Amino acid sequence: MxxxxxxxxxxxxxxxxxxxxxxxxxxxxxxxxxxSKHIEDIALNEPLMKNIVKEDIKNPFLLSDEWWPxxxxxRLRAIHEIRKVDLTFDPIIRVAVFDKPWGNxxxxxxxxxxxxxALAIQFQMWELVFKxxxxxxxxxxxxxxxxxxxxxxxxxxxxxxxxx
Numbered sequence: 001m002x003x004x005x006x007x008x009x010x011x012x013x014x015x016x017x018x019x020x021x022x023x024x025x026x027x028x029x030x031x032x033x034x035x036s037k038h039i040e041d042i043a044l045n046e047p048l049m050k051n052i053v054k055e056d057i058k059n060p061f062l063l064s065d066e067w068w069p070x071x072x073x074x075r076l077r078a079i080h081e082i083r084k085v086d087l088t089f090d091p092i093i094r095v096a097v098f099d100k101p102w103g104n105x106x107x108x109x110x111x112x113x114x115x116x117x118a119l120a121i122q123f124q125m126w127e128l129v130f131k132x133x134x135x136x137x138x139x140x141x142x143x144x145x146x147x148x149x150x151x152x153x154x155x156x157x158x159x160x161x162x163x164x
Contacts, residue, residue: 061095
């Protein structure tokens with residue numbers, strides 16, 4: 001699902017909740033409360049990490065109001081690992097941060113299993129629309145489609161799901 005796209009013109013017709021654009025150093029995002037506690041819940045995509053070291057960050061992230069990555073989690077985890085050995089690696093990233101906790105409406109639903117599935121679907125749809133509308137770098141400098149890293153990431157072991 002992470003690598004799916006729709007036409008930009010179509011993506012523009014599907015609303016994403018209001019967000020604010022920021023430019024932030026990776027270290028500033030990683031220092032926020034939720035990312036700092038949960039970043040290692042994201043599986044490490046080593047080929048992506050190597051690509052980031054070589055080429056930096058090209059596409060923006062979409063973050064929740066708590067600065068948790070809805071889009072960009074694998075890249076943020078890769079940066080976290082890089083910074084364990086090189087604190088000078090601190091790319092400035094364009095991030096869209098939700099203005100409010102838009103997914104919280106699902107916590108009103110009494111069936112916890114349905115709530116979990118509905119929230120996951122909601123975030124995946126926001127991911128699809130955001131990437132389709134805002135991603136401009138489709139290939140790395142060697143010509144590899146960037147969706148390769150997304151598809152690989154979906155297959156990795158080591159993902160820990162946060163309790164909702």
